[in-house]
Amino acid sequence: MRANPFVYGKEVSGENFYDRKEDFGMLVSTLAGGSANVVLYAPRRYGKTSLAKKALEELSRRGFRCIHFDLMRVESLPKFCEAYASSVYALEGGAARAMRRIGAALSSLRPKFTLGNDGKPALELDLAVQPSAGTVEEALDLPERLAHARHPVVVAFDEFQEIASLSPTLPLEGVFRSCIQRHKHVRYLFLGSKTHMMERMFADRSRPFYNSAAIQRLGLPPAGESAAFVASRFASAGMRAGDDAVQRILALSGGIPYYIQALSALAFDAAAARGRADISVSDIDAAAERLIQSKSDFYETALQSLSTAQRTLLAALSGGPVHRFDTKFRTAHGLGPSSAVHSALAVLREKGFVESTSRGHEIGDPLFARYLAAPTFQLFPE
Ligand SMILES: Nc1ncnc2c1ncn2[C@@H]1O[C@H](COP(=O)(O)OP(=O)(O)O)[C@@H](O)[C@H]1O
Ligand SMILES: [Mg+2]
Known part of the structure; x- marks a missing residue:
């Protein structure tokens, strides 16, 4: 029996990635064409990050320099400035010229350039200093200052709705919007999973980001494509999943890619452990029960809140x-x-x-x- 052919809980690529051709085409052509920035939103676990990274890969091949920046990763505004400047700096391969510019732009945060654990140049800021709106603007302007017409930059802000909780005092949405609007050589992709917040941010007239980007809502993959993917992944590892088992996976997962892969992975492990080479409907039901078991503490805490x-x-x-x-x-x-x-x-x-x-x-x-x-x-x- 071969290794488990299903992946869940981190973004997927290559043979672990299916469908999304239309969304992929739209994303790449809008960003490459430069006609508009794009908002891509969908509930968690629909596959936004996977799709965005695939689009960035394609754009890199076409000569764009790309940054994927996850706002979930930074818990404070100083940390945002540090991590964002580092991402831009990494894009420049640690070039001395870029370092001087970044250092000058963020001088109020007392930048230090060090060697990171991976041996690559890294940037450290004095995180005790609260950045002003001006400093945040300097950080946001870095890609524009370092980009030039021949090598435009694409920045994907993942979990973008999190800017709402990054600073209790600064009106960050407005600061981001006014900077981004000025940039001529940087295109932006905004990803978000709190769909309600994203809709309000980009479709409410009174908000800074109103009308600032082409809105793309990512739906579920078509059932037929999901079914074909599941059956062929099981088959690739020497396991047979009948049509009824595959349909059961689609029904219990609600067609959401993460749950499709998670249920399939658990059913695969259980069958493989018993030395079996076929997957039945009851294997899928048992996988769902195990998944629920593993999340029950989380569910309980959620209910208590x-x-x-x-x-x-x-x-x-x-x-x-x-x-x-x-x-x-x-x-x-x-x-x-x-x-x-x-x-x-x-x-x-x-x-x-x-x-x-x-x-x-x-x-x-x-x-x-x-x-x-x-x-x-x-x-x-x-
Ligand atoms: N195109 C895809 N093909 C196969 N599985 C996918 C795809 N997109 C997402 N998944 C599954 O969903 C999980 C979550 O994907 P991710 O891109 O992190 O979603 P999001 O960013 O929307 O939360 C992945 O770990 C994978 O199991
Ligand atoms: Mg994501």
């Missing part, structure tokens, strides 16, 4: 997507008046537990929904 109304609404959504919370639905699930349901919904969307799409309002993690819908589950344990 919610109010009674929010918890009740979440449980009411565990049966599947809901379009309207009419009187019948509210009564059946012990929900309060419509206004209370909608404020609970707003919090659940803000926290990323519930997604609102053309299918209706639904729990984003299909296994969380399954956990909540289990007959043994108690919404309010004694």
